[in-house]
Structures are given as structure tokens and as C-alpha cells.
Amino acid sequence: MSRLFRLLLVMALLVTGFALPVSAQDDAPVVAVLTPYLAQPGTQFMVEAFQAAAEAKGWTVNVIDTAGDVAALNSRLQDVVTQGVDAIVINVDPQQVPALADAVAAGIPVFGMDAGSVPELVVNVTSNGYAMAAETATYVVDRLNGVGRVVMFIFPPYPPVQKRGVIAEAIFNNTPDIEIIDQVVPDVTDGGIADSRARMEAILAANPEPGSINAVWAAWDQPALGALQAIEAAGRQDEGIIIVGIDANPQAVEAIAQGGNFEASVAQDFEGIGSTTADLVERYLNGETLTQTTVYVPTTLVTRENARVE
Amino acid sequence: MSVPQTVGVRPARKRRAFSVARWLRTFGTLIGFLIIVAIFWQQRPTTFMTVTNWLNITQQVSILGVVAFTMTVVMVVGDFDLSVGTMASLVGIIAGTLFQNEQPVAVAVVAGLLAGALGGLINGFLVSYVGISAFVTTLGTMTIFGGLALYISGGTTIFGRVIPEAFGNFGREGLVLGSITIPNLTLLALAVLVLTWFILEQTVFGRRLYAIGGNREASRLAGVRVRFLRLLAFVVSGLGAAAAGLMLASRLASANPKQGDGLMLNAIAAVFLGMTMSEEGEPHVLGTLVGVLILGVLANGLTQLNIDSYIQQILTGGIIILAVTLSSLSRRGQ
Numbered sequence: 001m002s003r004l005f006r007l008l009l010v011m012a013l014l015v016t017g018f019a020l021p022v023s024a025q026d027d028a029p030v031v032a033v034l035t036p037y038l039a040q041p042g043t044q045f046m047v048e049a050f051q052a053a054a055e056a057k058g059w060t061v062n063v064i065d066t067a068g069d070v071a072a073l074n075s076r077l078q079d080v081v082t083q084g085v086d087a088i089v090i091n092v093d094p095q096q097v098p099a100l101a102d103a104v105a106a107g108i109p110v111f112g113m114d115a116g117s118v119p120e121l122v123v124n125v126t127s128n129g130y131a132m133a134a135e136t137a138t139y140v141v142d143r144l145n146g147v148g149r150v151v152m153f154i155f156p157p158y159p160p161v162q163k164r165g166v167i168a169e170a171i172f173n174n175t176p177d178i179e180i181i182d183q184v185v186p187d188v189t190d191g192g193i194a195d196s197r198a199r200m201e202a203i204l205a206a207n208p209e210p211g212s213i214n215a216v217w218a219a220w221d222q223p224a225l226g227a228l229q230a231i232e233a234a235g236r237q238d239e240g241i242i243i244v245g246i247d248a249n250p251q252a253v254e255a256i257a258q259g260g261n262f263e264a265s266v267a268q269d270f271e272g273i274g275s276t277t278a279d280l281v282e283r284y285l286n287g288e289t290l291t292q293t294t295v296y297v298p299t300t301l302v303t304r305e306n307a308r309v310e
Numbered sequence: 311m312s313v314p315q316t317v318g319v320r321p322a323r324k325r326r327a328f329s330v331a332r333w334l335r336t337f338g339t340l341i342g343f344l345i346i347v348a349i350f351w352q353q354r355p356t357t358f359m360t361v362t363n364w365l366n367i368t369q370q371v372s373i374l375g376v377v378a379f380t381m382t383v384v385m386v387v388g389d390f391d392l393s394v395g396t397m398a399s400l401v402g403i404i405a406g407t408l409f410q411n412e413q414p415v416a417v418a419v420v421a422g423l424l425a426g427a428l429g430g431l432i433n434g435f436l437v438s439y440v441g442i443s444a445f446v447t448t449l450g451t452m453t454i455f456g457g458l459a460l461y462i463s464g465g466t467t468i469f470g471r472v473i474p475e476a477f478g479n480f481g482r483e484g485l486v487l488g489s490i491t492i493p494n495l496t497l498l499a500l501a502v503l504v505l506t507w508f509i510l511e512q513t514v515f516g517r518r519l520y521a522i523g524g525n526r527e528a529s530r531l532a533g534v535r536v537r538f539l540r541l542l543a544f545v546v547s548g549l550g551a552a553a554a555g556l557m558l559a560s561r562l563a564s565a566n567p568k569q570g571d572g573l574m575l576n577a578i579a580a581v582f583l584g585m586t587m588s589e590e591g592e593p594h595v596l597g598t599l600v601g602v603l604i605l606g607v608l609a610n611g612l613t614q615l616n617i618d619s620y621i622q623q624i625l626t627g628g629i630i631i632l633a634v635t636l637s638s639l640s641r642r643g644q
Contacts, residue, residue, distance in 0.1 A: 030616070062616040069572050071558055072609070075370035079613040082363045083354065095469045096564045098482055157466075 029285055030060045032080040033113075035091035036073050038065035042270050043091055046113055049274030050089065057282055074099040081106045087281050094118040109284055113277045114270075117294050122284055125277045127268040128296040133164035133219070135301050136244040137171040139264050140178075140215045143242050147177040148214030151203055153184050153196060153223035164219040164246060172217075181213065186223050196226025197233075204230060210239045221245035221252035221265055228255060228262050237261055248302045257307040264303045272297040332589075335640040339586045339597075339633050343604050346629075350611035358614060361490055371606035372499035373398075373557045378577040378598050379499075379506045380550025385581050385593040386510060387543045388523040389437060389444035394551035394577060396456035397429050398570025401555030403459045405477075406468030406565030415477045423552045429455060430548020434541030452574070459567040469564030478563030495557055502553065506546075506595045519543060520592065579630050580605055586637035604629070 031054055037043040047063055054061045062080070066072040073092055077099040080088060088103055088110045100120040103110050112124030140150060150172055154165035165183075172178045182203055187195040200216070207213050218224035224245030231237050241261050245252050248267035255262040276297050284290055300306070350358045357363060377394050384391045404425050405418035429451065436447040484493040510516040521529045522536050530536045554573060559565045583604055584597025605626065612622045 060616065062613075063619065064613060065619045067572075068568065070564075070566065070569055071373065071562055072572070074562065075366075075609065076613050076619075078366045078370065079363075079610050082357050082360070082366060082610075083614040084357060093467070093469075096467065096562050096566070098478065098561070098563050101482065 028058050028060055029086035030062065030083075031087045031089060031281060032076075032083075032085045033061060033063045033089045033091070034066070034073055034077055034080070035064075035113075036066045036068050036070055037091060038063070039067070042114075042268065045270035046091065046274040046277075049271035050113065050278050051274075053275040053278035054281075057278065070096050073097065078102050081108055084108075086285060087111065089113050089277060089281065090115050090121075094121060109281075111277055111281055111284075114273055121293070123280055123290050123293055123295055125273050125280065125295045125297060127273070127299050129160050129163040130167050131296070132246050132266040132268075132299050133167035134171060135266050135299070136246055136264055137168035137217060139301065139303075140217055140242060140244055141171060141175050143263070144178065144214055146175050149179045149181045149207075149212060150215045150217055151182050151184065151200070151213060151227070152180055153186060153199075153216070153218040153227070155185060155188065155219055157185075161219045168217050168219070181207070184223070186226070188222075192220070192222030193226040193229070196223035197229045198226075200227040200230035201234065204234045204236060210236070213239075213241055215242040216244070218243070218245045221247045221249045224262060224265070225251060225255065228260065231261055248300075253302060253307050256302060256304055259304050264301055267300045267302050269297050269299060332640075335637055336587060336589060338636050338640065339583060339604075340600060342629070342633055342636075343600055343607070346604065346607060346611065350607070350614070354611070354614050358611060363610070365490065365493060365496065367603075367606050367610050368496040368499070369493040369561075370610065371602050372493070372495040373554045373561065374573055374576050374580065374605065375499040375599070375602045376502045376550050376554045376557065377547075377573045378580040378602050379502050379595050380547045381577045382581050382584070382593045382595045382598045383506060383510065383519065383546045384444075384543045385578075385585075386516075386519045386523050387540050388526065389540065389543065390448070390578060391433060391444070391544060391547040391551075392448040392574055393429065393433060393452040393455055394547055394554070395571040395574030396452050396459060397426060397548060397551035398555035398558060398573055399567055400429075400455045400459040400462075400570075401425055401552040402559035402565035402569060403463045403468070403567055405556060405559050406473065407462055409474060409477070410468060410472045415474050418477070419556060422556050423549060426548040426550075426552020426555070427545055428548070429551070430545035431541070433548065434544030437544065438537045438540040456568075456571065463565070463567045465567060467564055467566040469562075473559075473563050473565075477560055481557065481560030481563070495561060498553070498557060502550065503595065503599060510595055515539070523592065576605055583630060583633055586633050591637075604633075 033047055033050060035043055035047065038047060051061050051063065064076045066076060070092060074097055077088065077097065081102045085108065088108055090097065090110060091113045093116050094100060094112060095116065095118065100110055104120050109122045110120060112121045114126045115124050117124045152165065152168060155161040156165065172180050184199045186192055186199055216224065216227040218227065224243050228243055231241055237260060243262045245265040248265040252262065252265045256265060276295060280290060280295065377398065381391060381394060401422040405422050408418040408421060433448055433451055436442045437444045480494050484491040485497060510519065518534050518539055521534060522539060526536055555570050558570055562569065580601035581593050581598050583601030585591055585593050587597040587600060588594050608626050608629065612625065
């Protein structure tokens with residue numbers, strides 16, 4: 001490499017540095033979206049729907065994914081505050097974002113997109129965990145005509161899932177002829193399916209009479225899938241045991257579409273959460289005062305009729 | 311100075327009055343850094359070159375800085391430490407777990423630092439006395455520390471009221487000087503920088519570490535306690551990782567079993583960027599500082615320019631390779 005060439009390279013770098021045009025800084029609102037979870041499908045749907053809605057409104061959207069790094073998310077939040085964006089949207093547990101205080105101090109509104117509720121947020125848009133549990137629990141009660149023995153899979157250590165169990169239990173207890181025969185807290189370190197299957201196998205063994213178990217209510221899909229495997233492995237899939245889960249993950253939707261024991265789950269409307277967040281940002285930027293600090297986007301009960309395998 | 315001149319055997323080079331290559335080699339990375347700063351300044355004239363933003367940047371890089379500065383010590387000896395990231399995560403979890411058991415901040419800090427020193431001792435012992443390569447040893451301990459962090463925490467994040475307010479506030483507050491506030495984390499990183507610089511550049515201990523990195527066998531023959539000093543270098547990086555883990559937990563007011571994992575690769579990148587600035591291609595802690603600042607300024611500036619975060623990653627990687635390429639090309643030109 002000749003010396004001249006090297007010199008030219010340095011000169012070229014210097015010239016590029018100063019010759020770049022100043023990038024557009026027009027009056028359209030700039031909104032920063034920060035998440036560490038963009039690799040997860042639910043987050044992706046939310047962010048894409050937000051972007052689509054925001055771009056239709058003529059905003060500049062800057063999506064920042066810190067790939068699981070919450071410390072970096074705090075740093076980037078500080079940066080967009082310094083940059084002076086018009087609004088910030090976060091999709092992360094706000095309790096881990098002390099840098100929110102910087103946004104508040106700078107008077108920049110922060111919106112939660114399935115984040116969690118803290119006073120620093122203008123509003124958080126999410127799904128209602130209580131309502132989701134009510135949908136599947138009432139589905140079970142209706143399908144059994146109010147009479148039957150139910151196994152529950154719950155998980156009290158994780159607050160969003162704990163909420164679901166409380167509601168389902170209340171609904172079953174409020175139905176005189178529904179009996180909760182067991183409340184199982186599966187070991188989730190293996191993902192939740194394998195241990196749930198083992199626990200369900202034990203329950204099936206303890207209740208050998210056909211018709212002695214009428215339904216399995218699971219607070220999320222993995223235990224429901226484990227229970228399904230146990231029932232099929234025991235050859236008891238024709239006893240009419242109804243299984244319901246929550247979240248409508250792809251594996252669950254597939255099982256529901258096949259029309260076996262797994263009959264229902266609940267899908268969160270991630271696109272709806274994204275576009276609703278965009279609408280609320282718009283209303284706030286237009287000067288409206290938002291009184292509701294949490295906005296719930298309706299969820300959909302997924303059954304054989306509407307289960308689509310994607 | 312007890313190290314004889316034979317150490318770091320290198321044929322004496324004829325000194326040239328001025329050479330573009332030599333100049334580029336030593337200052338190329340620094341110039342690159344200044345160009346990056348100039349671009350951001352020109353693109354965001356009102357927000358980038360401000361005291362607040364630069365204080366933010368120093369706070370943002372403070373944790374990476376502590377890991378990179380102490381990683382420099384290990385790399386001076388010719389080893390490296392892959393376990394620093396998961397060690398930082400583990401120490402955060404240790405502190406968080408102690409908080410859950412109502413222990414005071416002092417206990418958590420001391421326990422965290424002890425864990426870091428112990429981890430460094432294990433690494434150093436395996437590398438230096440048992441003779442396993444640093445890569446394999448620290449790859450193994452990296453996995454062990456990461457597993458321990460997950461095991462102790464049960465995979466969950468420790469946050470909320472269990473974290474003492476004083477601990478969480480430390481990472482947010484700073485030294486108020488009139489209208490500006492110098493973040494505590496910045497001051498802490500500065501202290502580690504000065505200490506590491508002093509140890510490496512101003513003490514016999516530091517000179518010996520460079521001698522070992524230059525030629526391990528010659529150092530041993532010259533009477534340097536190579537094995538013990540290599541072990542100590544790992545203890546330093548373990549302590550640095552522990553300090554970083556505590557700083558991270560304080561900044562986030564929470565402890566997640568994976569929150570420090572990403573520090574390791576960035577720290578090694580920062581040391582390599584810094585090495586491009588040294589005449590002999592050795593790691594120096596002031597060079598590491600420039601490396602850390604390049605990474606921090608890039609993240610800050612590119613975010614302010616609304617550059618897609620995936621493009622940011624590609625640009626950052628490209629710039630690291632460009633810097634090292636320029637440096638090695640100019641060295642080959644000799």
C-alpha cells in the first residue's frame with residue numbers, strides 16, 4: 001500500500017465527514033420505540049403495527065432494539081431524550097428503566113406498549129390478563145354445562161400468570177357443580193411442557209375411571225400441551241376431556257386446529273396493541289389529556305372455528 | 311527495573327524522521343474517533359456536542375470501561391478473559407439475593423467483589439498453574455458463572471423494593487458541580503482508569519506484566535514470577551468484572567441473570583481498538599479508553615441520527631475491522 005494511497009484514504013474520510021448533508025429535521029414528530037425483545041414474534045407484530053400506524057400519520061419512527069440488553073436500553077433512552085424526540089414508546093418492564101426519570105425531567109412523554117404500569121408512563125397499552133382467564137374458564141363451564149371435574153395448571157410466582165389463575169378459580173368456585181380436583185404448579189425450567197405432561201400422567205393414573213376428569217384449564221399454553229400429550233399417551237383422548245390454554249402460541253393453535261382435546265386458547269391482539277399505542281401517542285401530542293393510565297386491547301378466543309395454522 | 315533488555319526481543323528499527331505510516335499507525339484510530347465526533351457534531355449541532363450529552367456518554371460507557379480497563383491487564387500478559395460478562399451478571403445476582411435477605415449495601419458490595427476475586431483466582435490458577443489455555447479455561451468458567459447466576463436467581467429478575475434505595479440511587483446520582491452533575495458511575499470508572507494506568511505504566515509490577523506479554527520464556531529466565539503474575543492479572547479482571555456487575559445492578563436498580571453477558575465482547579473489542587494506537591501493538595489502558603469511547607460515541611450518535619439499530623451493529627463491526635486493518639497495513643508498510 002503506497003504512502004500516497006494511505007494519505008488519500010485519510011483525506012477521503014475527513015472530506016466525507018464534513019460533506020455529508022445534514023439529515024432531515026423537519027417538523028414531523030419523531031417517535032423512538034425502544035425494546036430489548038424485537039426478536040420475539042409478539043413484539044415484532046406490535047412494533048410493525050405501531051410503525052405502520054405512525055408512518056400513516058407522517059411521523060418519523062426510530063425503532064431501537066437492544067437485543068436483550070436492558071442497560072443498553074437505558075443508555076439509548078437517554079440518547080433519544082438528548083436528541084429531543086417528541087415521544088418515546090417502550091416495550092420493557094419499566095421497573096428496570098430508571099432512565100425514565102430523564103425523560104420525565106425533559107418533559108418528553110413515554111408510552112408503554114405491553115410494558116407495565118408505573119407513574120412515569122403516560123399510559124400503558126396491554127392485554128387484560130384477568131379477562132383472558134375469564135374467557136377460557138367460562139368456555140370450560142359452558143362446554144361442561146356447569147357440571148364436571150377440572151384440573152388447573154397455574155403459576156403463582158409470575159404475577160401476569162398468577163392473575164389468570166385467580167380468576168379461573170373464582171369462576172369455577174362460583175359454579176356449584178364444578179369441582180377443582182387439583183391445582184398443579186409445574187416446573188417451568190424445561191419450558192413447561194415436559195413436567196406438565198408428567199404431572200398430568202400422575203393425575204390420570206390417580207383417576208382411572210373414564211369421565212372422572214372432564215377438563216384441564218391451563219394458565220398458559222405449555223401445560224395445556226403437556227396435558228394433551230399425557231392424555232393421548234394414556235389413550236384417553238376419546239373420553240371428551242376438554243383442554244384450554246392461554247396465549248395461542250403456534251403449537252397450541254395447531255393443536256386446536258386439529259380438532260382434538262385441546263379446544264381453546266386466547267390470542268392477544270399484538271397488532272391492536274401497536275396501533276392503539278400509536279393512536280394514543282397522537283391524541284397526547286394533539287394536546288388531549290389521557291385519563292386512563294392502562295388501556296386494554298381486547299383479546300380473541302381461539303377455537304377450532306377460527307384457528308388458523310400460519 | 312529488573313527486566314533485562316533482552317526481553318521483548320525485537321530487531322532495532324532505524325528511526326525515520328517522519329513517516330506517514332508510523333503516524334497513521336499511532337494516531338489513525340484517534341483521528342478516526344475525531345472524525346466520528348465531527349460527523350455527529352455536524353449532523354446534530356444542537357444536541358450532540360453538549361456537556362449533558364457527553365456526561366451521558368461517560369455514564370453509558372462507565373460499566374464497559376471498568377471491564378475493558380481491567381481486561382487490558384490480562385491482555386497485556388497475553389491472555390484474555392471470556393468470563394467477565396457472566397461474572398458481572400453473577401455478581402449482580404449475588405448482590406440482589408443478599409438484598410432480598412435484607413443485607414445492607416456494604417455486605418453486598420464486599421461479597422460481590424470477593425466473588426469476583428475468587429472467580430479470577432480460579433481462572434488464574436487453571437491458566438497459570440494447571441496450564442489450560444486461557445480460551446478454554448475462561449470459556450468454561452464463563453458458562454459456569456452464567457449457570458450459577460441463573461441457578462441462584464431461578465432465572466428471574468430481582469427488582470423493586472428489595473433493592474435498597476441508596477444502592478439504586480448511586481447509579482443515577484452524581485457529584486453536583488454548579489449546574490452540572492458528574493455521574494457517580496463516571497467517577498468510579500475514572501478511578502479504575504487511573505488506578506489501572508498507574509499499575510500498568512508506573513510500577514515494576516506493570517513493567518513485568520508487559521515483559522511477560524512480550525516474551526514469557528525470557529521473562530521467566532530473567533527471574534520474573536511469571537505464573538504468579540499471570541494469576542494476579544486474572545484476579546484484577548475478576549475484580550473489574552465484579553465492580554462492573556455492581557455498577558450495572560445499581561444503574562438498573564435491578565439484577566437480571568443475563569444483564570452483564572454482553573460486556574465481554576465489547577470489552578475485548580475496545581482493547582483491540584486501543585491496541586491499534588500503540589507503537590508495538592500492545593494493549594495500553596489509555597488506548598482502551600479511546601476504544602471504549604469510540605463504541606460509546608457510536609452508539610450515542612447513531613441513535614441520535616435515527617439509524618436503525620441493526621445497521622448500527624453492522625457499522626460498529628465495520629469500524630472495528632477498518633481500524634485494525636489500517637493499523638496492520640501501516641505496520642506491514644514498514
